[in-house]
Amino acid sequence: MNASGNPILAVRDLEKTFGSLVAARDINVSVPAEQTVGVIGANGAGKTTFINMITGHLTPSKGSIQFEDKDITGLPSREITRLGISRSFQVAQVFPSLTVFDNMCIAAAIARAHGDLFGTVTTALRSPAAIAEAQATVELFQITRYRDTPANTLPQGVRKLLDIGMAVVAWPRLLLLDEPTSGISIEEKFDLMNVVMSALKSRKITVLFVEHDMEIVARFADRVLAFYDGTIIADGTPHEALDDPRVQELISGVRVKPGAGAAHA
Amino acid sequence: MAVRSRLAGVLAFLMAAAAAPLMPDWVVSLATIAFANALVVLGLVVLWRAGLVSFGQALYYCIGAYTVALTARWTGFNDAFGLVILGGIGAGLIAGLVGALIARYREIFFAMLSLALSMILYGVLVKTESLGSTDGFTVSTPTFLGFALHGDKLGLALYWLTLGIGAVAAVLVGIYFRSIAGSLAAPIRDNEIRVEFLGVSVTRIIHVKVVIAGVLGGLGGALAALSIGHVDPAMSYWTTSGGFVFVTILAGAGSVAAPFVGSLVFEAVRSFAVDALPGLWQMTLGTVLLLTILFLPDGLGSLATRWRKREGAKPT
Ligand SMILES: Nc1ncnc2c1ncn2[C@@H]1O[C@H](COP(=O)(O)OP(=O)(O)OP(=O)(O)O)[C@@H](O)[C@H]1O
Ligand SMILES: [Mg+2]
Numbered sequence: 001m002n003a004s005g006n007p008i009l010a011v012r013d014l015e016k017t018f019g020s021l022v023a024a025r026d027i028n029v030s031v032p033a034e035q036t037v038g039v040i041g042a043n044g045a046g047k048t049t050f051i052n053m054i055t056g057h058l059t060p061s062k063g064s065i066q067f068e069d070k071d072i073t074g075l076p077s078r079e080i081t082r083l084g085i086s087r088s089f090q091v092a093q094v095f096p097s098l099t100v101f102d103n104m105c106i107a108a109a110i111a112r113a114h115g116d117l118f119g120t121v122t123t124a125l126r127s128p129a130a131i132a133e134a135q136a137t138v139e140l141f142q143i144t145r146y147r148d149t150p151a152n153t154l155p156q157g158v159r160k161l162l163d164i165g166m167a168v169v170a171w172p173r174l175l176l177l178d179e180p181t182s183g184i185s186i187e188e189k190f191d192l193m194n195v196v197m198s199a200l201k202s203r204k205i206t207v208l209f210v211e212h213d214m215e216i217v218a219r220f221a222d223r224v225l226a227f228y229d230g231t232i233i234a235d236g237t238p239h240e241a242l243d244d245p246r247v248q249e250l251i252s253g254v255r256v257k258p259g260a261g262a263a264h265a
Numbered sequence: 266m267a268v269r270s271r272l273a274g275v276l277a278f279l280m281a282a283a284a285a286p287l288m289p290d291w292v293v294s295l296a297t298i299a300f301a302n303a304l305v306v307l308g309l310v311v312l313w314r315a316g317l318v319s320f321g322q323a324l325y326y327c328i329g330a331y332t333v334a335l336t337a338r339w340t341g342f343n344d345a346f347g348l349v350i351l352g353g354i355g356a357g358l359i360a361g362l363v364g365a366l367i368a369r370y371r372e373i374f375f376a377m378l379s380l381a382l383s384m385i386l387y388g389v390l391v392k393t394e395s396l397g398s399t400d401g402f403t404v405s406t407p408t409f410l411g412f413a414l415h416g417d418k419l420g421l422a423l424y425w426l427t428l429g430i431g432a433v434a435a436v437l438v439g440i441y442f443r444s445i446a447g448s449l450a451a452p453i454r455d456n457e458i459r460v461e462f463l464g465v466s467v468t469r470i471i472h473v474k475v476v477i478a479g480v481l482g483g484l485g486g487a488l489a490a491l492s493i494g495h496v497d498p499a500m501s502y503w504t505t506s507g508g509f510v511f512v513t514i515l516a517g518a519g520s521v522a523a524p525f526v527g528s529l530v531f532e533a534v535r536s537f538a539v540d541a542l543p544g545l546w547q548m549t550l551g552t553v554l555l556l557t558i559l560f561l562p563d564g565l566g567s568l569a570t571r572w573r574k575r576e577g578a579k580p581t
Contacts, residue, residue: 055462057462076466077461077462078461078462078463078464078465078466079464081462081463081464082464086462087462093456093458093459093462094456094459095451095452095455095456095459096455096456097451097454097455098451098452098455106445106448106449106452106463107463109445109448110445110463110464110465111463111464113445117446117466117469117470117473119445120444120445120446120449120465120470121441121444121445121446121447121473122444123444123445124443124444124445125443125444125445125447125448126443166459166463167462170463170464
């Protein structure tokens with residue numbers, strides 16, 4: 001792929017065990033800047049575990065994670081966030097009692113205060129810069145209409161966009177999206193992904209997204225990682241990965257729609 | 266709106282300061298105690314907003330009070346302002362230690378650990394005969410910038426000191442509420458995981474809240490000690506903590522002024538009930554709490570908000 005210079009993310013021999021259960025093993029990947037990587041695999045294949053290790057939610061049992069030449073293995077999540085890796089969640093994680101704008105403003109203000117304790121106590125939440133940043137991101141994700149709506153009453157799709165927007169408002173260089181379209185109806189999925197992906201492209205963000213819908217993967221990914229039983233069984237362009245016989249055999253939904261990407265390209 | 270409520274706060278402060286010389290002594294001392302206690306309640310509001318209740322805030326109240334009493338007794342240092350600041354610092358240091366332990370706990374565990382720590386202090390003080398055990402001991406009369414005052418002048422000076430420290434604390438806590446760390450109270454209540462992933466340590470933010478509440482509790486206890494002229498272990502007893510939580514519910518967490526109004530109402534109701542309905546004081550208290558929770562779940566402070574909303578709705 002367009003592997004110019006050092007990879008932004010390099011994962012080596014990563015492994016995670018829970019007691020006797022091996023949730024992830026022998027994971028080796030390196031991702032060049034600005035690539036969009038689709039992550040596929042059956043339920044329980046280890047996709048979320050993989051993302052949780054990169055973002056510091058879980059400490060790897062073995063192996064190393066390099067981000068922009070810095071070893072981030074085992075760092076706490078908030079430090080990893082500050083280094084420039086953000087994430088969204090399989091189930092959208094927003095602040096339900098706050099409005100869309102307040103959610104975004106909090107995320108923007110924290111990102112600008114660089115998160116250290118003294119900074120958060122001495123910086124006003126609603127600084128003009130944070131307000132401008134929050135407003136710009138609300139617009140970028142096309143949820144301006146819901147700006148003053150409390151997050152607990154949002155439609156699922158808007159909640160997802162807000163969740164991702166709150167990760168993007170910090171200007172991360174690497175973004176991990178865990179099933180951005182889960183809980184979204186088939187008709188809405190492509191619209192949602194179009195909004196998300198054009199927003200991320202406009203900010204030159206490197207993306208890893210977990211997705212079960214192969215049409216979406218084929219349409220939006222530059223590269224596909226296929227997970228099975230905690231490890232990567234295929235890594236290549238969407239065509240290479242989705243046509244791989246083992247992937248077709250082991251991951252449901254791949255074989256059903258061969259070459260689906262073309263329909264939406 | 267913000268400008269108007271700030272203006273109202275300044276006016277209320279000036280009126281409270283100017284009216285004092287016209288009020289009878291007992292009203293001045295009642296208001297002094299009310300505002301001293303309001304500082305403790307303001308600290309509880311800081312915690313409350315993040316969904317945390319401390320049933321042991323009397324710990325800091327008591328530490329503030331004993332810091333004042335012991336400093337005066339052991340060193341002879343007598344300046345009221347200096348003593349109160351020491352009380353705040355002493356309680357803040359203890360809160361820093363306590364926070365390292367309890368900032369990881371939530372809900373009933375947070376509440377009960379606070380309670381346990383305050384009862385440990387109570388137990389220690391009761392066992393310390395050199396400090397008068399359950400009787401406590403007398404606090405020497407403070408001086409003000411080198412002036413020794415007596416009688417009603419002393420009462421007035423303490424009142425103004427309390428009012429002034431209360432006003433400064435209210436302004437500072439107001440600024441804190443508008444800071445990022447202060448604004449994270451609702452998000453922490455809502456979703457701690459998300460706060461962590463935004464790059465902030467929830468534990469540290471709560472630790473800061475514990476220290477702020479501790480300093481405020483210490484200042485309140487220090488002022489109360491000077492005003493009452495006496496300290497005893499009951500200042501750390503769980504009923505004292507319960508009283509502060511009571512006033513917090515009565516006042517509500519809506520504004521930094523509410524604790525002062527709520528505490529004044531509480532002390533007024535108490536002195537009325539103790540005089541007029543002897544023996545029925547607890548029942549009166551219970552009834553007031555019940556009515557507050559049923560009809561004013563957001564406390565007395567929410568009356569002002571409702572009023573403002575109604576005014577705003579009116580065409581002008
Ligand atoms: N905290 C944990 N403790 C114990 N086991 C876990 C934990 N987290 C994940 N697992 C196990 O690790 C394996 C991989 O789970 P993971 O959540 O990574 O799968 P996934 O690929 O994201 O699946 P899905 O598509 O359902 O989201 C599963 O067997 C799961 O039960
Ligand atoms: Mg998952």
